Structures are given as structure tokens and as C-alpha cells.
Amino acid sequence: MIFDLHFSPTLLAMIGLLFGAIIGSFLNVVIYRVPRILLAEWTHEAKQFLDIVSDDKPSLSLSTPRSQCPDCGTQLKAIHNIPILSYCFLRGRCSNCNSLISVQYPIIELLTAFLTAYILVAHGLSEKALFSLIFTYSLIALAFIDIHEQILPDQITLPLVWLGLIASLFGHWTNPTSAIIGASLGYLLLWSVMHLFKWITGKEGMGYGDFKLNAAIGAWLGWHMVPTVILVSSFLGAIIGLCAIIFLGHDRRSPFAFGPYLCLAGWLAIEWGDQLNYLFSYLSL
Numbered sequence: 536m537i538f539d540l541h542f543s544p545t546l547l548a549m550i551g552l553l554f555g556a557i558i559g560s561f562l563n564v565v566i567y568r569v570p571r572i573l574l575a576e577w578t579h580e581a582k583q584f585l586d587i588v589s590d591d592k593p594s595l596s597l598s599t600p601r602s603q604c605p606d607c608g609t610q611l612k613a614i615h616n617i618p619i620l621s622y623c624f625l626r627g628r629c630s631n632c633n634s635l636i637s638v639q640y641p642i643i644e645l646l647t648a649f650l651t652a653y654i655l656v657a658h659g660l661s662e663k664a665l666f667s668l669i670f671t672y673s674l675i676a677l678a679f680i681d682i683h684e685q686i687l688p689d690q691i692t693l694p695l696v697w698l699g700l701i702a703s704l705f706g707h708w709t710n711p712t713s714a715i716i717g718a719s720l721g722y723l724l725l726w727s728v729m730h731l732f733k734w735i736t737g738k739e740g741m742g743y744g745d746f747k748l749n750a751a752i753g754a755w756l757g758w759h760m761v762p763t764v765i766l767v768s769s770f771l772g773a774i775i776g777l778c779a780i781i782f783l784g785h786d787r788r789s790p791f792a793f794g795p796y797l798c799l800a801g802w803l804a805i806e807w808g809d810q811l812n813y814l815f816s817y818l819s820l
């Protein structure tokens with residue numbers, strides 16, 4: 536344990552809410568911009584490969600240009616970047632063109648704030664909390680990028696695999712041997728399910744991003760949590776997918792992202808993994 540500081544739960548919750556809201560605001564930028572940065576890079580590379588002369592170098596990054604309204608392009612003032620509050624002040628509309636601002640922005644800020652507060656109260660200002668926060672923030676970004684774009688970028692999933700292996704050295708959730716087996720098993724299990732599904736139905740049910748995300752979850756939690764995470768995510772996916780078809784009229788043939796369910800199951804497993812395994816062993820008796 537490198538550090539482990541003790542403060543009152545109320546103070547930790549307040550620090551968590553404040554810090555989490557700021558990180559949530561940054562995650563909004565990541566969720567919106569990473570797919571666009573990747574698309575610009577891929578287009579640029581494709582043009583170079585095909586020898587198409589073009590001087591449109593990708594200019595978008597996580598820090599530049601400053602955040603702007605997607606409708607009228609007006610750059611946001613500093614005061615409009617205050618998490619949650621600015622959305623309330625503006626009543627969910629752009630101050631210039633009055634167009635609606637997606638409610639997803641304050642939702643992600645609130646979600647990140649509450650999860651940060653929960654983790655700090657549960658683990659204190661500790662090394663375990665730091666690792667848990669990194670894992671949580673990565674899963675939030677991945678889940679929402681997958682919901683919108685149906686991709687899980689390598690730029691987030693692969694570092695998450697390496698970080699999980701490093702985290703295993705500290706032994707909070709698992710040991711390095713179990714983490715290495717977990718990463719391999721996580722990837723292989725979903726890879727096998729996808730190929731079996733493809734062999735039976737002729738369709739591709741999952742993408743390689745899902746395998747890499749599951750490998751990352753295996754690296755963080757160890758091999759013994761991999762089957763639990765797959766079971767929980769499949770269960771959640773089936774229930775929520777069915778509700779979306781029945782109540783929201785979603786087309787059952789339209790593709791749906793599996794990543795968000797893996798993220799949700801991975802998060803539940805990092806915080807309540809033992810309880811989940813206990814529940815499964817109880818149900819199987």
C-alpha cells in the first residue's frame with residue numbers, strides 16, 4: 536500500500552462529488568471527441584494510402600478547439616463549462632441559438648460524481664480508490680462511446696489491459712498470475728462465443744472491441760471473475776434489450792452494443808465481485 540489516508544465519510548463524499556463532476560465534464564469531451572478524432576485520422580491515412588492529395592490535416596484534439604455548440608458553433612464561455620450547474624442555468628439550451636443541449640452531458644457528470652463519491656467513501660483516499668477510479672472512468676467513456684458509435688476504441692481498451700496487469704501487482708483484486716490468465720481467458724471466451732454464433736447463424740454478434748474490453752476486465756479482476764462478468768452482462772443485455780423491444784419499439788434485428796453491458800457488469804464485479812460470486816454459487820445449489 537503506497538498511501539491510505541483517513542478522512543470522515545462526509546468530507547470524502549463532498550470531495551468525490553466535486554472532483555467527480557469535473558472529471559465527468561472531461562469524460563463528456565472524451566466521449567464526443569475520441570470517435571471524431573479517430574475518424575479524421577483514419578480518413579487522413581486512407582487518403583495518404585490512396586495517394587489522394589489533401590491538406591486537411593486532422594485538427595481536432597481533446598484540448599483544442601474549445602468546446603462549442605454543435606448547432607451554431609459558438610464557443611462556450613468559461614462559465615458555461617461548470618459541470619451540471621451551467622446546464623441548469625441555461626435550462627438545457629444554447630445561450631446563442633437556443634437549441635437543446637443533450638441531457639446526456641449533465642447525466643454523465645452526475646453519474647461520475649456519484650460513483651467517485653461512492654468509491655472514495657468505500658475505499659478512502661487510498662491506492663485502491665485510485666485504481667478503482669481509473670477503471671470506473673474508463674468504463675464510463677467506453678460505455679457511452681459504444682452506445683453512440685458502436686465502437687470500443689483500442690486507445691482506451693488496450694491501455695486498460697496493461698493497467699489491469701500493473702494493478703494486479705498491488706493485489707487489491709487479484710494477483711499477477713490470475714490477471715494474466717484472466718486477460719487471456721476474457722479475450723478467448725468472447726472470441727469463441729462470437730465464432731460459434733457466426734458459425735450457427737452466419738452473423739457477427741460481437742466485435743473485437745468487446746474481446747479487448749473483456750480482456751481488460753479479466754486483467755483487473757482475475758480469471759475467476761471472467762465467467763461471472765459474462766453471465767451478468769448477458770443477463771443485463773437480455774433484460775434491457777427485451778425491454779427496449781417491448782416498450783420502446785426497437786427493431787430486434789437492429790445491431791445493439793454489447794460493450795455497455797460488459798462495462799456495467801465489470802463495474803459491479805470490481806465493487807461487489809465476492810457478493811456476485813456468492814449469489815451465483817447460492818443459485819446453482
Ligand SMILES: [Zn+2]
Pocket residue numbers: 604605606607608609629630631632633634
Ligand atoms: Zn448554439
